[in-house]
Amino acid sequence: MNAYYLQTEQMTVGYHGKPLIEKINLCLRRGEIMTLIGPNGSGKSTILKSIVRQLRPLGGVVRLEQVSLEELSPQAVAQKMSVLMTDRLQPELMTCREVAAAGRYPYTGKLGLLTQRDWEKVDEALALVHGSALADQAFTAISDGQRQRVLLARALCQEPEILVLDEPTSFLDIRYKLEILSTLKELVRQRQLAVVLSLHELDLAQRVSDLVVCVHNNAIERCGPPEAVFTSDYITTLYELTQGSYEPGYGSLELPRVQGAVKAFVIGGNGEGIGTYRRLQREGVPFVAGVLHENDVEFPAARALAVEVIAQKAFEPIGAAQYQQAMAWLERCERVFCCCETFGTMNEPNRWLKQAARERGKLVDWTEVPHGL
Numbered sequence: 001m002n003a004y005y006l007q008t009e010q011m012t013v014g015y016h017g018k019p020l021i022e023k024i025n026l027c028l029r030r031g032e033i034m035t036l037i038g039p040n041g042s043g044k045s046t047i048l049k050s051i052v053r054q055l056r057p058l059g060g061v062v063r064l065e066q067v068s069l070e071e072l073s074p075q076a077v078a079q080k081m082s083v084l085m086t087d088r089l090q091p092e093l094m095t096c097r098e099v100a101a102a103g104r105y106p107y108t109g110k111l112g113l114l115t116q117r118d119w120e121k122v123d124e125a126l127a128l129v130h131g132s133a134l135a136d137q138a139f140t141a142i143s144d145g146q147r148q149r150v151l152l153a154r155a156l157c158q159e160p161e162i163l164v165l166d167e168p169t170s171f172l173d174i175r176y177k178l179e180i181l182s183t184l185k186e187l188v189r190q191r192q193l194a195v196v197l198s199l200h201e202l203d204l205a206q207r208v209s210d211l212v213v214c215v216h217n218n219a220i221e222r223c224g225p226p227e228a229v230f231t232s233d234y235i236t237t238l239y240e241l242t243q244g245s246y247e248p249g250y251g252s253l254e255l256p257r258v259q260g261a262v263k264a265f266v267i268g269g270n271g272e273g274i275g276t277y278r279r280l281q282r283e284g285v286p287f288v289a290g291v292l293h294e295n296d297v298e299f300p301a302a303r304a305l306a307v308e309v310i311a312q313k314a315f316e317p318i319g320a321a322q323y324q325q326a327m328a329w330l331e332r333c334e335r336v337f338c339c340c341e342t343f344g345t346m347n348e349p350n351r352w353l354k355q356a357a358r359e360r361g362k363l364v365d366w367t368e369v370p371h372g373l
């Protein structure tokens with residue numbers, strides 16, 4: 001049986017004896033990634049700090065392989081668990097290689113001397129996070145993102161069985177965000193690590209996590225696989241979104257649609273309309289989109305940003321009713337944008353719409369439209 005590696009049983013966390021979240025029960029196996037999400041100040045870091053003993057839980061037990069952390073020596077814990085928290089470390093006069101090497105101390109003797117083998121592990125870990133070139137630079141003289149990678153190397157060369165990371169991707173540019181999360185995913189697969197982390201990037205959380213834990217309203221409000229958590233309705237509730245919307249398919253956010261008298265009609269399809277919808281939104285132009293198949297990749301963006309979307313059921317040719325509805329809007333609008341170059345049997349009426357717009361002198365070449373339509 002694949003037993004749980006990490007378990008929190010009725011763990012209550014908080015500060016100065018005052019509970020913030022009570023009776024938290026979380027379970028994680030090796031080979032799995034658990035991600036904590038939730039709004040600022042909801043308690044993600046507090047939970048992580050309590051798991052790693054930086055903060056003493058106010059109640060309950062944290063177990064590693066069924067053994068309470070209280071019963072394990074600090075060195076035994078350090079050989080199993082590496083931690084990367086957001087606290088800004090400012091070690092004076094240390095090179096990045098020396099900072100990363102601190103991860104090896106659970107394995108050194110009393111004098112803390114590193115062997116050749118230890119240094120090899122340090123260099124391997126630096127290479128894993130693409131930090132080899134930073135090795136001899138002063139830790140205080142590199143960027144926040146570079147520092148984050150060196151600290152991850154420190155956590156990795158500790159050769160843990162479980163990694164606990166608080167917002168490991170903050171400060172990283174998109175390349176390193178992707179690289180760090182892919183490295184983590186690979187380590188989880190190859191070394192059967194267990195990983196607990198907190199993330200603010202919902203799109204990344206959706207892609208890397210086996211389990212997502214939602215922290216909100218002083219509770220673990222929901223916990224489950226990403227498919228169960230990342231629904232538009234729930235993410236709106238979790239983050240108390242009052243503006244814009246969340247699109248679960250891509251894990252993306254859209255700004256609120258522009259309301260008001262409709263000025264433009266967009267003939268979309270094939271994903272090519274998304275850029276136009278966003279530009280009209282940015283420029284404050286209320287628009288209608290159509291005729292779009294409900295399974296078109298751009299349908300969610302159109303639904304989020306257009307005043308109205310004229311939709312056709314998936315896999316069905318555009319029907320007469322939808323075409324007439326679109327024509328009625330087209331007649332009323334000042335401008336028509338067509339993002340499609342190609343038409344087929346399923347969207348032939350969109351070609352007629354484009355032709356109608358051209359005949360009425362309404363068809364706009366987007367590239368020639370000045371800003372502030």
Ligand SMILES: Nc1ncnc2c1ncn2[C@@H]1O[C@H](COP(=O)(O)OP(=O)(O)OP(=O)(O)O)[C@@H](O)[C@H]1O
Nearest residue numbers: 015016020038039040041042043044045046047215
């Ligand atoms: N040392 C502390 N003493 C007392 N209260 C604290 C302390 N640190 C954090 N808190 C409070 O605990 C609550 C949870 O904070 P925490 O840092 O765990 O949230 P978070 O979900 O990690 O937030 P963020 O997404 O902004 O990092 C907040 O209300 C915060 O003000």
